Amino acid sequence: MMRVWFLPILLLLSGAAVAAAQFATGHPAVAVVLLLAFAALAGANSPLFFPRPLDAREARQRSAADGRPVVYWRPGCTYCVRLRARLGRDARRMHWVNIWRDPEGAAEVRAANDGNETVPTVVVAGRAHTNPDPAWVRAQLVR
Incomplete structure (x- = not known):
């Protein structure tokens, strides 16, 4: 902690x-x-600064139900801060998983990024996107 x-x-x-x-x-x-x-x-x-984090299992379940992206992040990551800041209020509409608090989430990020814990990793419709453009992430919310 x-x-x-x-x-x-x-x-x-x-x-x-x-x-x-x-x-x-x-x-x-x-x-x-x-x-x-x-x-x-x-x-x-x-x-x-970030919305309340969920564990990876709960984030996946919620995403499957509502179609919203899952964002894997960690504190201190400048790219995560950039994504969060550029999303503004829309950030609260996504499911955030802190990989430092959730080992299962960290394992999912490593699986998606050749063993590296590269964040932010955004999962949309079961497909992982590493450090995507914030405008693209915002566009995924309107689906």
Whole structure:
């Protein structure tokens, strides 16, 4: 569980240190801007930025019932953050599986990517797509 929060905590601590140094040198406005930027990065890399994850079995069942894509992701992945950010509110319409919490999901990602845990891996209609374009993923929702 700590591994999931390591990067956000590191970003917050780094931001606080950089902001404190700027504040100490007499640049309070720069300190506030930097602290806010680091806090935003920490938030975007935290598990809170993503919809509630499901386990792989439940995500597959829901996808079979409603036809929505399954997205396999992990915290700290910049490509996962990019996909989540570009999808906006549409991200909540998909089924998200955190491969660090679900060994079965991690195994499915490895099976789809020649043994690598490359994320995001999006499964649409039983077919895996590794790091697809967010516009393409959004288009899969209208089906």
